[in-house]
Amino acid sequence: MRNYILRRLLLMVPVLFGITVIVFLVIWLIPGDPAKAILGTFATPENVAKLNHDLGLDRPLPVQYLIWLGNVLRGDFGRSYILHRPVIDEVLDRLFPTLLLAGTALILSSAFGVLLGIIAAIRQNGWQDKLITIAVLIGISTPSFWLGILLIFWFAVRLAWFPVGGMQALFGGGDLVDVIHHLALPAITLAAVAGAVLVRLTRGNMLEALRQDYVRTARAKGLSEGRVIYVHAFRNALVNIVPIIGLEAGFVLGGAVYIETVFQWPGIGRMLVSAISTRDILLVQGGVLIVATCYVFINLLTDIVQCILDPRIGQA
Amino acid sequence: MNVAIEKATPAPEPADTRAGRPSAWKLLTRNGVTSVGLALLAIIVVIVLLAPVLPLANPDAADAVHRLQPPFSSGHIFGTDQVGRDILSRLIWGTGVSLAVGVVAAAAAAAIGSAIGLCAAFYGRYVDMVLMRGVDMLMAFPYLLLALAIVAALGPGLLNAMFAIIVVNIPFFARAVRGATLSVVRADFIAAARLSGLSDLRIIASELFPNILPTIVITASTTVGWMILETAGLSFLGLGAQPPQADLGGMLGDGRNLIEVAPHVATIPGIVILLVAIGINLVGDGLRDVLDPKLKSGGLARAHAKTAVAPPDQRLGRLSSAPLDPHSLLSVRGLETHFTIGREIHRAVGGVSFAVKPGEAIGLVGESGSGKTVTALSILGLVATPPGKIVGGAILYRGDDIADTSLAHLQEIRGNRIAYVFQDPLTTLNPLITVGEQVAETIRRHRGLKRAEAWREAVRLLEAVHIPDAAARARSYPHELSGGQRQRVGIAMAVANGPELIVADEPTTALDVTTQAQVLKLLNELRHERGAALVFISHDVGVIAELCDVVHVMYGGRIVESGPVGVVFNSPQHPYTQRLLACVPELGRPERLIQPIPGIPPAANALPPGCAFAPRCQLAEARCRSGAIELSRIGPDHWARCVRAAAGNA
Numbered sequence: 007m008r009n010y011i012l013r014r015l016l017l018m019v020p021v022l023f024g025i026t027v028i029v030f031l032v033i034w035l036i037p038g039d040p041a042k043a044i045l046g047t048f049a050t051p052e053n054v055a056k057l058n059h060d061l062g063l064d065r066p067l068p069v070q071y072l073i074w075l076g077n078v079l080r081g082d083f084g085r086s087y088i089l090h091r092p093v094i095d096e097v098l099d100r101l102f103p104t105l106l107l108a109g110t111a112l113i114l115s116s117a118f119g120v121l122l123g124i125i126a127a128i129r130q131n132g133w134q135d136k137l138i139t140i141a142v143l144i145g146i147s148t149p150s151f152w153l154g155i156l157l158i159f160w161f162a163v164r165l166a167w168f169p170v171g172g173m174q175a176l177f178g179g180g181d182l183v184d185v186i187h188h189l190a191l192p193a194i195t196l197a198a199v200a201g202a203v204l205v206r207l208t209r210g211n212m213l214e215a216l217r218q219d220y221v222r223t224a225r226a227k228g229l230s231e232g233r234v235i236y237v238h239a240f241r242n243a244l245v246n247i248v249p250i251i252g253l254e255a256g257f258v259l260g261g262a263v264y265i266e267t268v269f270q271w272p273g274i275g276r277m278l279v280s281a282i283s284t285r286d287i288l289l290v291q292g293g294v295l296i297v298a299t300c301y302v303f304i305n306l307l308t309d310i311v312q313c314i315l316d317p318r319i320g321q322a
Numbered sequence: 323m324n325v326a327i328e329k330a331t332p333a334p335e336p337a338d339t340r341a342g343r344p345s346a347w348k349l350l351t352r353n354g355v356t357s358v359g360l361a362l363l364a365i366i367v368v369i370v371l372l373a374p375v376l377p378l379a380n381p382d383a384a385d386a387v388h389r390l391q392p393p394f395s396s397g398h399i400f401g402t403d404q405v406g407r408d409i410l411s412r413l414i415w416g417t418g419v420s421l422a423v424g425v426v427a428a429a430a431a432a433a434i435g436s437a438i439g440l441c442a443a444f445y446g447r448y449v450d451m452v453l454m455r456g457v458d459m460l461m462a463f464p465y466l467l468l469a470l471a472i473v474a475a476l477g478p479g480l481l482n483a484m485f486a487i488i489v490v491n492i493p494f495f496a497r498a499v500r501g502a503t504l505s506v507v508r509a510d511f512i513a514a515a516r517l518s519g520l521s522d523l524r525i526i527a528s529e530l531f532p533n534i535l536p537t538i539v540i541t542a543s544t545t546v547g548w549m550i551l552e553t554a555g556l557s558f559l560g561l562g563a564q565p566p567q568a569d570l571g572g573m574l575g576d577g578r579n580l581i582e583v584a585p586h587v588a589t590i591p592g593i594v595i596l597l598v599a600i601g602i603n604l605v606g607d608g609l610r611d612v613l614d615p616k617l618k619s620g621g622l623a624r625a626h627a628k629t630a631v632a633p634p635d636q637r638l639g640r641l642s643s644a645p646l647d648p649h650s651l652l653s654v655r656g657l658e659t660h661f662t663i664g665r666e667i668h669r670a671v672g673g674v675s676f677a678v679k680p681g682e683a684i685g686l687v688g689e690s691g692s693g694k695t696v697t698a699l700s701i702l703g704l705v706a707t708p709p710g711k712i713v714g715g716a717i718l719y720r721g722d723d724i725a726d727t728s729l730a731h732l733q734e735i736r737g738n739r740i741a742y743v744f745q746d747p748l749t750t751l752n753p754l755i756t757v758g759e760q761v762a763e764t765i766r767r768h769r770g771l772k773r774a775e776a777w778r779e780a781v782r783l784l785e786a787v788h789i790p791d792a793a794a795r796a797r798s799y800p801h802e803l804s805g806g807q808r809q810r811v812g813i814a815m816a817v818a819n820g821p822e823l824i825v826a827d828e829p830t831t832a833l834d835v836t837t838q839a840q841v842l843k844l845l846n847e848l849r850h851e852r853g854a855a856l857v858f859i860s861h862d863v864g865v866i867a868e869l870c871d872v873v874h875v876m877y878g879g880r881i882v883e884s885g886p887v888g889v890v891f892n893s894p895q896h897p898y899t900q901r902l903l904a905c906v907p908e909l910g911r912p913e914r915l916i917q918p919i920p921g922i923p924p925a926a927n928a929l930p931p932g933c934a935f936a937p938r939c940q941l942a943e944a945r946c947r948s949g950a951i952e953l954s955r956i957g958p959d960h961w962a963r964c965v966r967a968a969a970g971n972a
Contacts, residue, residue: 020455021458021459021462024455024456024458024459024462025459025462025463027459028459028460028463028468028471029471032471032472032474032475033475035472035475035476036475036476037476037477127624128624130623130624143600143603143604144596144600146547146599146603147547147551147596147599147600147602147603148596148599149551149554149555149558149571149574149592149595149596149599150555151555151558151574151578152574152588152591152592152595152596155574155577155578155581155588155589155592156589156592158581159581159582159585163581163582212624213623213624216624216625217624217625217706218749219744219746219749219750220749220750220751220752220753221625222625222704222706222744222750223742223744223750223751223752223815224752225627225704225736226702226704226736226737226741226742226744227736227737227741227763227764227767227815228732228733228734228735228736228737228738228764228767228768229733229737229763229764229767230733230767231627231729233763234627237755238752238755241752241754241755242752242753242754245754255464256463256464256465257464257465259464259467260464260465260466260467261466263466263467263470263559264555264558264559267559268578278467278470278474279470279559279560279561281474282470282473282474282478282561283478283560283561285474285477287474287475290470290471290474291471294463294467294468294470294471297464297467298462298463298464298467298468301462301463301464302462315754316753316754317754317799317801317802318753318799318801
């Protein structure tokens with residue numbers, strides 16, 4: 007298994023390299039003069055020329071990339087000309103709220119998604135299965151931003167159980183209870199849609215596992231249905247469910263953009279949206295690069311978990 | 323030439339090749355839920371297409387006086403928005419924009435992604451590596467973030483948003499199509515087409531493309547819903563459609579800040595997005611069911627903990643009340659097990675009776691499909707339900723009918739009093755659990771031993787089945803053992819609790835010949851040592867002769883001949899038994915001709931009337947082809963189901 011993990015770590019290098027290439031090429035996609043786009047319509051020609059030189063935009067593309075990569079590796083993502091501070095500082099300030107929101111949503115959606123998926127599978131075609139199937143259909147068809155608005159309307163505005171937005175109370179807040187209070191609605195919104203996908207896939211994988219010969223063997227040994235389902239079938243289904251949870255991580259990290267906007271959550275997603283409307287390209291680059299890197303590490307983690315669960319993977 | 327190629331084409335698309343199968347459209351609309359989705363989408367599309375001729379207000383005409391009118395106010399069924407524009411009108415036009423963007427994006431992503439996947443798989447090597455590494459890089463991003471980065475560079479706008487959504491969806495098509503193409507490219511008919519000198523383009527267009535089209539459709543059906551949701555999302559964030567143009571996401575975004583004063587402005591477009599997405603997802607699920615039955619959204623049916631059994635009045639009606647042999651441990655009487663698949667009934671077991679005395683070994687022999695495995699599985703309710711069901715007969719264990727006993731009672735017997743050894747130990751052992759634990763769990767279950775004690779007992783059992791270095795091997799996973807060792811584990815599991823009866827279903831079929839002999843010897847020794855009876859199932863006449871006291875020859879779901887092994891194999895009376903024995907080569911008699919039985923066994927859903935073997939029997943007469951033929955006694959312990967054998971002894 008150690009070899010497998012080492013190999014997976016090595017494989018991450020080209021992936022991370024690829025991510026930097028794509029993020030770098032984003033600047034190259036900008037129609038017209040990137041420096042002008044970054045500095046805005048009222049930029050002076052001197053400033054444009056200076057930024058062009060700072061960014062190395064006056065050099066050939068591969069050289070530009072290497073200069074940029076060198077800066078990024080030293081933690082220099084450039085400066086935000088709108089916020090007047092280094093991109094890396096702004097991104098790191100906002101990374102924790104995003105990870106808190108997305109992580110909570112991922113845990114919620116995994117727990118409930120897997121649980122409901124198992125129930126649907128073992129009650130296949132029963133009323134529980136039908137109810138869950140309908141809920142899943144609505145879940146995967148619901149725009150999360152709309153769900154967020156509805157939840158705000160009912161639970162924050164009408165019932166006033168939860169705050170309308172933000173991560174902590176402006177005055178006198180900030181303790182754990184306060185953060186959880188603020189976290190509840192956005193995390194549930196984000197988890198609902200992600201969880202629906204997981205219910206579906208868990209159900210399918212459980213049904214597949216329950217059809218296998220080893221389940222018949224377990225039953226032939228007289229084991230209880232509980233043990234047959236949760237030890238014999240579920241352990242096998244989980245091997246396929248774990249990588250899906252990895253994909254869900256990408257889904258909640260992306261979906262956080264909507265949820266942070268709707269709930270005014272001070273994370274990277276909301277930062278990106280406002281950075282795009284102010285055309286703060288360097289800030290967008292930094293934010294996307296950092297979140298994508300987190301996602302690569304989450305996928306490494308799910309691969310390792312899968313390898314622990316299935317002894318066949320590490321030896322292949 | 324083309325004809326020849328087409329003939330060589332395997333039939334991956336059952337929809338149009340199997341005679342009598344309804345068209346894909348019929349299959350699609352037959353599914354009630356899919357029809358709801360189709361109807362929903364049809365209504366939405368018709369309304370959108372009629373938008374220019376419907377008496378709608380100008381969607382962009384502001385009217386500051388009548389701003390934020392609630393729904394059902396005069397002239398505005400759905401009310402007005404923050405600048406007094408008619409919401410119904412904007413909704414219909416906006417739905418059109420969202421649908422058009424979604425469909426165009428899906429088509430573009432499908433075209434580009436499929437082209438990449440096709441080229442990667444078709445040309446392989448460098449092309450494959452370069453293209454797929456590029457796709458991997460796109461997939462390394464959280465989906466939406468990459469779209470945001472692209473919009474950030476290109477600037478907000480509906481077309482740019484659509485472009486971003488297309489780019490991030492290309493990988494899904496590329497991967498799916500590459501996989502589908504790879505499986506086709508390796509097929510013989512592509513090689514034939516290449517050899518015949520067709521150009522690459524012709525091969526792709528005429529041979530490859532039709533085979534991968536279902537994959538493209540399936541991928542499109544799963545992604546088009548997301549694409550519509552995500553484009554709406556970008557518009558919602560203000561990065562897609564720009565004012566005054568309305569799309570559903572943009573309208574929702576406008577209403578977001580008005581949620582306290584005018585909730586309808588945001589609620590109504592959200593409902594429409596939801597309906598569109600539900601319609602697309604329903605139709606997508608239906609399409610998948612039709613095009614790829616393996617991925618059926620409902621999932622394949624799972625087997626219940628115990629086989630379904632007909633109520634006693636139906637099940638026992640046809641049984642004779644002949645007295646039971648009081649010495650028998652297990653007595654199967656008139657067992658009928660059917661499988662219902664679609665509207666067809668497969669009569670896998672059609673009235674099988676036999677008895678096993680304590681310590682006795684009986685063999686069930688027959689070709690594949692003769693019903694011997696289903697008979698064995700029926701004993702402890704292990705036939706998968708659905709589709710299986712025990713519709714007739716009784717299974718008497720020590721005189722009690724256990725066919726419809728409670729699951730709890732059955733579980734007390736399973737693995738404890740009656741144990742199974744299955745055919746293929748690679749699939750019948752759980753791949754993720756150590757073999758020691760798989761033996762130990764059955765000991766804990768039935769003997770109530772503590773964990774450590776059960777483990778020691780499991781190691782002792784593994785030693786007893788001659789697994790070398792058992793204490794260490796117990797910690798191995800099934801894939802780390804050889805086939806013979808795995809089957810020894812299966813035997814250790816079966817004898818773990820000292821059962822009275824072991825049912826062994828072709829336990830050596832998956833093994834090589836030398837291992838077979840060792841495993842059989844072991845099974846027989848352990849059985850004798852522990853005084854267990856044996857029901858041994860095999861198609862191998864020689865093995866049965868060696869191991870068993872009594873043999874039952876099965877054909878077409880019934881016993882056609884039975885008796886002591888020596889009697890049946892030395893003077894077989896049923897033509898099927900005779901032909902079966904004629905197929906066995908004999909060592910040292912090379913001059914003896916091996917005569918395969920012509921024809922194939924009958925399908926269990928189309929058993930002929932009369933004798934099931936009659937169509938393949940050289941001695942068949944008219945009376946063989948009608949009426950029920952009983953199992954008649956032709957010797958002291960010898961029975962045969964044949965009109966000739968019965969007449970000869972009458």
